[in-house]
Amino acid sequence: MANQAIARRFKRSTLAAALGLCFIGGVQAQTNTAGAVGGQATAGDSITIANPATGFSRTITVGSDGTYRFAQLPIGQYTVTRNGGTPRNVTVNVGTSANVDFVSSAATGAQDLGTVTVVGNAVNPIDVASVESTTILTAEQIAKIPVPRDTTSVALLAPGTVRGDAAFGNLASFGGASVAENAYFINGFNITNSFRNLNFAQVPFEAIAEQQIKTGGYGAEFGRSLGGVVNQITKRGTNDFHAGGNVFWAPDSLRSEVKSAYLANPLTPGAFGSLRSDNHEDSFEEWRANVWASGALIKDRLFAYGLLSYGHQDADTWGNVTSTQNSSDSIKIPTWLLKLDWNITDSHILEFTAFSDKIKTDSDVYANRPGVVERLNLIGTDFREQGGDNYILKYTGYLTDSFTLSALAGYGKFARSQHLRTAAGLPVEYTGDINSIATGCPLITDARPEYRRNITGVYSSTCNITGSSATGGTIERTDSGDTRKQFRLDAEWQLGDHLLRFGYDRDDFTSKAGVAFEGGFQWRYTTTDPDGIENTGDEFDIVRQQFFQQGATVEVKQHAYYIQDSWNVTDNFIAYLGGRWDTFENLNGAGESYVKINNQFGPRLGFSWDVFGDSTFKVFGNAGRYALPLTPSVAVRGASASLFSRELFDFDQTVDPVTGAPINPVAQPGTFRYLNSEDGRGKNPLTIASQNLDPMYQDEYILGFQKAINEHFSLGVRGIFRDLKQAIDDNCDYTAIYEQAVAQGLTPLLPNPGFPYCRMFNPGKDAVFVTDVEGDGVLRTYNVPGARLSPQAKRTYSAIEFFADGNWDKFFLQGSYTYAKSKGNTEGGVKSDIGQNDTSVTQDFDYLELTTDTYGYLPNDRRHTLKLFGNYQFTDEWSVGANLLVQSGRPLNCIGVLDRDPTRAPGAPPNVDTYDPHPYDAAFMRCNNLPVPRGTRGRLPWTTNIDLNLAYKPGWAPGLQLKMDVFNVMNSQKVTSVIEQAEVPESGLPSELYLLPASFQAPRTVRFMVQYDF
Known part of the structure; x- marks a missing residue:
């Protein structure tokens, strides 16, 4: 024995x-x-x-x-x-x-x-001491496999993650959640850009020592996330001096031609199959150089690691699939990182991290006709800056053999600024003052039929081209940016069989933000045709002027307390019990609190059973509740001063050849109106949200096991179920309150800063709204049944994950297969169906009519996902790596107008004389006046992506390494997203842009690396 x-x-x-x-x-x-x-x-x-x-x-x-x-x-x-x-x-x-x-x-x-x-x-x-779903990849492992060197690409190697929609950039969806529901950390500091939760600080990737991807079951010390957590640890210095550098280069000459896009709606036979976006001359090239050094400033006590990174990227896009613009980008990225570690004594450690991720992008914007490879006149240049500096200080004290204390304080800044310059050198910018007007040329949109457009010569404009502007619509204020101040205290105490952890986490985030129409306002041309027959002489044009601008400095204050206990019930069975209490407070542009949620409780339970007592077979499970705060972006327009107005004009059918604006416009009496009560005045903070608002929260359950098959190979499986119990969104059907007020004998006054059209609420839950109905400063409370506003928000994710890991002397392999379903009536924070990035205020629940037939398979539903990656060292000098991804396509929708004409038969074409669309235009799960429930229009195709690399470390030159990565070796360019809006709002007729590819798999690309370490 x-x-x-x-x-x-x-x-x-x-x-x-x-x-x-x-x-x-x-x-x-x-x-x-x-x-x-x-x-x-x-x-x-x-x-x-x-x-x-x-x-x-x-x-x-x-x-x-x-x-x-x-x-x-x-x-x-x-x-x-x-x-x-x-x-x-x-x-x-x-x-x-x-x-x-x-x-x-x-x-x-x-x-x-x-x-x-x-x-x-x-x-x-x-790890038999844990119940979490985690993948850890070290810098050495990442370097051996062909994967883009960025946070999201590495996170996508983990089971349960899928790439988010192209409309939101390079972001991942974790476990069915939207891309706006993740949290990102570097050395313990939260680097998530909380303004919309759609960005995070980009640490120079060569400085990353390990990346941990938490896809579920994480403990009470982590919060403010429903999707996943990405946790990165940077490299640090040691007693040995090390230095080195590398260069990555991806030449355009070895990049395959980008696939072109063709019109794909069979209901528009005249346009079906026509070339819409000719992309064969698109180009993309980038390079990046990194240098680093590390060592001891004082042996055994003070260590330093530093890295400087500089890159350049050039992209030229000739035929955009959704507009008539081209752009040429030049991205200059000087970034750096410094890490200092001071072992004050063996019982006290102090760490300091500082890094910068500033990015400047210059984009020249030209005009072109859809489907034609041409370059017409320069519209202007778009200058953007993103990122900033971050500073983190952390102390760790081993105060006794059983008690450890750590404290972290961090400060970060993130710029989102923008300004423009027209082709004529005219500066275009928006200062953010709600009473100011953005400079530049007005935005021109021509929605007239083709046979009417040529009579005015709008296309000859040298300031603005019809349908085009340097931004495509709005411009960010020049001083947009965010500031984070974070502090956390964590303690660990071993008490016999109980390992206790408890702590406090404070995270305050301030955002300065605002947008306005480029040029200050928009002119939109339309044609009225009384007899409905083209070109009979009774047609006449009208033009609508629209103002839209917002700007404020808003804030979200967050803090949490947590405690957790890992209890060794027996030598081979651990029970985990934890709790987290989150408080969220959102402040508007006047510094007034409009939402505050106190001590939202998030319980965490779990167990781990080391079946044989030798760490070769583990059975584990957990259950937890996770909450998500309201993003600061909501307050910029929804809770602060904003301006949104429209007015109709007649004109003499001619336009200014420089600006594209109508000549001698005459206002139509009675057509001026403020929309959504946005008249430039500040809003009453008590009226913005339901008084019984709960945070967005989700329950999660995981059960699984992991088994070591032999000394080289292990297998595991886990089942996952996530259930969104409560969402936060806005509802804009003010009539629910209006009708109650009229029934009380009141006379509602609109617009009125105390009577907002849109308010934050929990979909499906009875709401308690406070309103200044008559604009006299008297606040009245109205209880609105949840069923009057919307159904309950629903989103479930169920999955079974199989994962494997093998490691031999010269070969390692990791992989997973996930079968998953994501179903509900809301994606969550954002809306991939239409590319809407207004986190927490999508159009999902704005009106009850918008919620019809919306329950079904959601945009992040990828039923099957297979991932395999690894490396084989076939000699001391040569190795080869591979990365395989096979994935089923996302579901498709048919999104059309809601024709309120009661005489229109289902399936019949719109009647030009009685056509009466809902003002939300093409936003409903119906086409040709027939319901088309979510996800029932088929799916996009399966995609397969194979990446390979070859590395050479010559024995005659120790420290030198040469590597070539080939991404998408087979050059598979399947469609990954399409335009799902199927009808033209102005007419209700089929849109030729429906099913037009909006993104493809990235084409085959080759990347070279030269690196030297000493």
Whole structure:
């Protein structure tokens, strides 16, 4: 029996050395910047852990229960010794707990293992102390596989993640959630851009040591996320001096031709099959250079790591699929990172991180005709700046053998500024003052039929081209940007069989934002045709002038308390119990609170069962509730001063050849109106949201197991169910209150700052709205039944994930297969159906009519996803890597108008004389006046992507490495998104743009790398 127990324990250590990192399940009892080492030993033993590279060392005495634990260790390679004996090597990774036993547990017999030496990587292949769904990838692993060097691309390697819609940029969807529901951290600091939750600080990727992707079940220390968490740890200095540099280059000459887009709506036979976007002359080229150095400023005490990165990107787009614009981008990206680590003593550590991710983009915008490769006159140049500087200070104190305390303070700035210059050199900018007008030329939209457009010569404009502007519509204020101030305190306390963690997290986010029409306003030309027959002489044109501008400095204040306990009920069974209490407060442009939610409770429960007691087979499960605050972007327009007006004009059928504006317009009496009560005055904060508003929150349940098949290979499976219990969105049907007020004998006054059209609410829940009905300052309370406004928001995600990890001497392979369903009547924070990025205020629940037939399979529903990636080192100098992704397509919709003509028969074409569309235009799940429930118009095609690389490390030049990555080797360019709006709002007739491809798989691209380390 003794020999068998030792053999089992030795097998466990061998597995650890062989497998290395794998897909781990675990709610970890350590911070999001560190790992831990623990295990079994004899009571009274002295256990010492040391990092030879930094001189760090700690010694603790084993407690009476025979267990020991080193908490909150910086990631790296360590040695562990008992009573000064033979050291064992162990690797500490972020968020994981490595196990090194010197005696076996009760589950396998109390045998002394002091003579067994662990070699290589001693991280347990199966972390039996955890219940979380986590993938960890190190810099070494990422470098060996062909993957773009950015945060999202690496996150997409994890099971349960899919790429979000192209309309939102390079973002991932986790577990069916929208791309606006994730959280991103660097060295413990939240780098999520909370303005819309659609961006995050881009740390220079060469500085990343590890990236942890949490796709579910994460502990109470993490919050403000319904999707997933991406947690990155940067590299740091050691006693040894290291320096190096590399250059990445992706030449356009080796990039395959971009696929062109053709009109695809069979209901428009005259246009079907016509070339809409000729992309064969599109070009894209980029390069990036990085240099770095690290070492000890004071041996064993003070260390530094620094990196400087500079890149350049040129993109030329000739035929845009949805507009008549072309752009040529030049992106200059000087970024940097500095990491300082000070081991004040072996019991006190201070870390400082600073980095900059500023990006400047210049885009020249030209006019062209759809489907024609041409370059007409220059419209203007769009200048944008994004990103900023971030500073993080963290202290860790090992105050006793069993108590550890850490404190973090961080400050970050993020710019979102924009200004323009017209072809004639005219500056175009918006200062953000609600009473100011953006400079430049007015925006011109010509919605007249083709046979009417040529008579006015609008196309000859040199300031603005019909349907075009340098921005396509609105311009951001020049000083747009965000500021984050964050502080958190975390403590860990080992009390016998209980490992307690508790803490406080404060995160205040301030946004300065606003947009306005380029040129200050928009002219929109339309034609009135009394007899409905083209070109009979009774037609006449009218023009609508529209103003739209907003600007404010808004804020969200957030804090949370959490506590969690990992309880070793037995030697091989751990129970996890946690709770988190979140408070969210949103402030408008006047600094007034309009939404505050106190102490939203998020329970977390879980268990982990080490079935055989040797870490080779784990069964785990968890259940948790996760909440999401309201983004600051909501307040810029919805809770602060804004202006939105329209007025109709007659004109003498001629336009200014420079500006495109009508000549001698005459206002039609009685047509001027403010929309949505947006008349430029500030809004009463008490009227903006339902008084019983709850945060957006979701319940999650996971059950799974993981099994080591042998010393080289492990398999696992988990089932996941997520249920959105409550959403936050806006509703704009003010008639629910208007009718109650009239019934009370009141006379509602609109517009009125105390009577907003749109208000924040929980869809399906009875709302309590406060309103100044008559504009006299008297606030009245109205209870509106949830069914009067909208059905309950629904979104469920159910999936089964199979994951595997293999590691041999010269070969490693990781992979997963996910079968998933994402179903409901809302995607969440954003709306991929129409590319709407107004987080938390999509049009989903604006009116009850918009919610009809919206329940079905959602945009992030990818039923099947297969991922495989790995590397084979076939000689000491040569290696090859591969990355495979096979995925089914997303569901399709037919989004059309709602014709309110009661005489129109279902399926009949619109009657030109009685056509009466709902003002939300093409926004309903219906086409040709017939219902088309969500997701019932088929699916996009399956996609397959194969990436390969070849690396050469010549033995004659140590430190030199050459590598070539080929992305999308087969050059598969399947459609990944299409235009789903199927009808023309002005007529209700089929739109020729329906089903037009809006994005394809990226074409085959080759990237070269040269790197030298010393």
